[in-house]
Amino acid sequence: MDKQIQNFTWALFGLAMAAVLTIAAQHVAPQLLMAEQQPAQVHQAQAGNTVQVRIEGLRFVPDVIEAAPGQQLDIELHNTGDMTHDLVLGSKRTALLHPGQRDHISVTVDRSMQGWCSLPGHRQQGMVLDIRMR
Numbered sequence: 745m746d747k748q749i750q751n752f753t754w755a756l757f758g759l760a761m762a763a764v765l766t767i768a769a770q771h772v773a774p775q776l777l778m779a780e781q782q783p784a785q786v787h788q789a790q791a792g793n794t795v796q797v798r799i800e801g802l803r804f805v806p807d808v809i810e811a812a813p814g815q816q817l818d819i820e821l822h823n824t825g826d827m828t829h830d831l832v833l834g835s836k837r838t839a840l841l842h843p844g845q846r847d848h849i850s851v852t853v854d855r856s857m858q859g860w861c862s863l864p865g866h867r868q869q870g871m872v873l874d875i876r877m878r
């Protein structure tokens with residue numbers, strides 16, 4: 745083979761390998777993160793009290809809130825991470841929160857439901873908040 749064509753072929757091969765590794769890393773990394781995830785932190789919501797929820801990395805803490813059916817849930821969300829996040833819960837959603845920002849939402853819960861962060865990929869990487877009935 746001509747030397748130039750050979751070099752070009754190797755360069756193409758290198759690019760293809762880099763692309764494959766990049767795609768593989770994007771698909772495998774979230775699973776590795778999930779595997780290392782800490783156990784759920786459960787909070788018992790009491791009527792009339794605001795539940796303080798922090799964002800740490802790609803996680804809501806607590807990430808499980810137990811409430812009574814029909815209870816009004818007041819959530820104060822504090823983004824302590826270093827990326828922008830929000831929380832979608834039922835028909836409500838917080839503002840997009842930059843690092844350090846807070847917002848408050850109130851939702852009346854009558855069934856178990858799941859909230860999540862709407863930023864691309866965050867929900868898929870486990871950024872969810874489970875509301876359970878007790």
Ligand SMILES: [Cu+2]
Nearest residue numbers: 829861863866
């Ligand atoms: Cu997020």
